[in-house]
Amino acid sequence: MAVDVGALRVAPGERAGLDGRPTDEHLGLADKEEGGAAHAELLDELRELHERLWAEAERSVLLVLQGMDTAGKDGTIRRALSGLNPQGCAVTAFKVPNNIELAHDYLWRVHAACPSRGRLGVFNRSHYEDVVATRVLGTVDERTWRRRYGHVRDFEQMLTDEGTTLVKVFLHISRDEQRARLQARLDDPTKRWKFQPEDLETRRRWDDVRAAYEDAISETSTDAAPWWVVPADHKWVRDVAVGALLLQTFRRLDPQFPPSDPRLDGVDIE
């Protein structure tokens, strides 16, 4: 694999250091064409390994996507999973919690959506909203959101122990890139439906949201479930990077077709 993603990892126990991480780098790829070719090649291998994960039906993978507004969570799902068997995927988008969800602890709806064995689950937003958005909006107090870091570490450790490998990705864009993307949503009639009036408010809170992510990522990057900060100003870099992170995970899992039943050897169907 020609795509170098090693440096994107947030080492457990260290600060995320978002301000020092570039949003526009190319990860050793010359240009968009080379990136596209690398992405197509790794998708072929990923597709094969995903089929094996499904056949094996023993373990699962959970891709968690977070990022500032317009960082490209939806686009990543559309493109990084392109051509994977939809039957082996389970995508969940977490919106503002509804009444039934709010009547439970914040991990309740998240746990219910975790992928079953054999599946690649994708979370478009996640329980990290409960330590980021809630903090910025002031809907929970500091004692509560600080205490949640521990819950999240424990919850993810349990998932890992029981057979789910987490790939936690922060899509990292610059303030300027967000401005350009929000403006594009306003100006393009086929994109304006994605624009929410609240987006303007969120834009104003850029610094607060970034600070909350800096803390949340630093506090929850663990050996079991580390964070990866993916430069996302260029969509093609983002797509190939997320593909490479999934591929290295699937390679490490190395799922196998189940052993075949020897009683079936030599059977002829009538």
Place this chain on the structure above:
Amino acid sequence: MAVDVGALRVAPGERAGLDGRPTDEHLGLADKEEGGAAHAELLDELRELHERLWAEAERSVLLVLQGMDTAGKDGTIRRALSGLNPQGCAVTAFKVPNNIELAHDYLWRVHAACPSRGRLGVFNRSHYEDVVATRVLGTVDERTWRRRYGHVRDFEQMLTDEGTTLVKVFLHISRDEQRARLQARLDDPTKRWKFQPEDLETRRRWDDVRAAYEDAISETSTDAAPWWVVPADHKWVRDVAVGALLLQTFRRLDPQFPPSDPRLDGVDIE
């Protein structure tokens, strides 16, 4: 659209007539190459309309896939949905009911899996197992499975009235083609995991299963939710036919991007 699927419809009130319907026809397409090109073209349009359905978020589509064993339900899902945004798809495979499911009526788990507004749902098997498999295996008596035809018609009418368009597809293969596919599963080590010992038993009951489908399709092809019998001996014909059925459905729905909020006109992002 060059693919002629009109004749695949089972007219409400008439018999399905499975014995008289070919399993190996080409639907007016010359060969696999022409079929692949037609499929690629209609997928492009389908992808665009699927994106609009998601943006509109008012209505949903439900593709129900049934067929004799090996008819190609999994393969259809992999190929007919190829490249659609996975976030706007919800695939559910119904297996033998578990204890919790059996503790409810047979439509309970099916209803829970119906797609939310804006989504394309796909059922790999469905409530039709509850009038076919149960009948063949003798797990419910005749009075029960006969009564269910009415429930199913009523349930699907309600779904339709409330905004879900059903596309019910019977993947139609010949007895010989099933034999060849089962044998291939046995002989190919990367496919043998799909082979269940029960498949041999199901193979022996070919005539009973076919008769049960003949009745179920005849009884439940309605104006609101008609059945389509897709020739499925050739995988490429099956894929392009299912794609064409979805496309004609999406074209009829003609989903639209939501109206944009005029208060957003001329807004500049800082």
